[in-house]
Amino acid sequence: MATATIFRMKTPQHICPYGIKSKDLLRRKGFKVEDHLLKNRTQTDAFKQEHGVDTTPQTFIDGKRIGGYDELQDYFGEAKPGSDTSYTPVIAIFSVTFLAALALYLNPAPFTGFASLISGFVALSMIVLGIQKLQDLEGFSLQFITYDLLGMHYPRYANVYAFLEVFAGLGMLAQAPAWLVAPPAAFIGTLGAVSVFKAVYIDKRELKCACVGGDSKVPLGFVSLTENLMMIAMAVWMVLR
Template sequence: MSKQAILHRMVTDQHICPFGLRSKDLLERQGYEVEDHKLSSRTETDKFKEQHKVKTTPQTFIDDKRIGGYDDLREFFGMDKAGQNGTTYTPVIAIFSIAALMTLAIQFSAQATFISARTLLLFIAVSMVMLALQKLKDLFGFTNSFITYDLLAMRNIRYGYLYPFLEAYAGIGMIAGMSAIWVAPISLFIGSVGAISVYKAVYIDKRELKCACVGGDSQVPLGFVSLSENLFMIGGGLIMMLMQNT
């Protein structure tokens, strides 16, 4: 006999509840045959919540017992809460992994080889551009975090707003092969200020902060990752200067 579940979820012309869809998918993946009841209006939804004395939908019932919403359903199946919880390095791992693959693709396209003297510079540049893009998605959110530890941004908040544009410019300049004189000083400057700021905040002041390196909503802890980002910028500037002189 197949396992049965009853699901009540909101589906209207204006709104389809994402957690209702997730609940249905989870039940089906757990081998349940789902009796899917769609609440097609706000009035119908409110009536259902009042009837069952619940505050939210979706609601799942199994064996005449109310399990609850999506998080309750996951708990019923012995699963952790959905989504990223607490500090995580996932965004950084994703960015650097994609940056590495893009670097190899660009390098192979340009020189039909994956490794050359320019590969490291390209990796740094692509990483800088991708990290800048994360910051530019929400400048206010980024600066709200950044100004709590960057020594220059603390004194001049406008520098916080300028920072991701400078990072993007330096990264794009490295990819384009611009003259080192136009790019290296900026990369060295923002990288040096950033490295000193992170080192002071984390290793001297022992503050527990979230890193603004991947945007204002980051759950990445401030420390090694942000310090590495700044050291990359310094390294990129130095590599550009060395390549210019050879």
């Protein structure tokens, strides 16, 4: 098995998302990864000066410096997310809203009463939050993988999370069988709540919340924790219903 060496920044307050993505890409390409963590600013600055680089992470293969995450993608011939005009946000909005309309159409019982009002609110909230993420999955992923316990090790889980959130909301809106919708909602909700609680209240990290998509200025904490707790409550409600 070929070996690659990566130097990436991981401090108590900052985990470089591009370092996580570089490590994941190398593993997916079949490399054994020698992971060297730069645990403070002094170590990071010393590394940059030694190798004459301005940024981290930096990957080395067969003793040759490949560079950062973009250069690593080029090395493997992987397509990068486009920076030009894109219809992705429009596709995400209209595709999911059509599915939401279809879910309401297929709902075997009309929404009546206070319980239905709350369940409809939770379902629509999950759908809208999912749309926010699907408009820019790459931007969402770059924030999400810096605090999610599973996303840190498997960055592609960020994409799975976004789609499962939409799926859970649509399932609740359509009153789909609990065995189909409750397990994924409970899984991502529980893991998400634990991840946020650890990052904010145990590790005391000051992070931006990926709950409303990429480049969010919302601080990680109450909003994201509430989002995940709502999914857990949704799963429990569907089972009890």
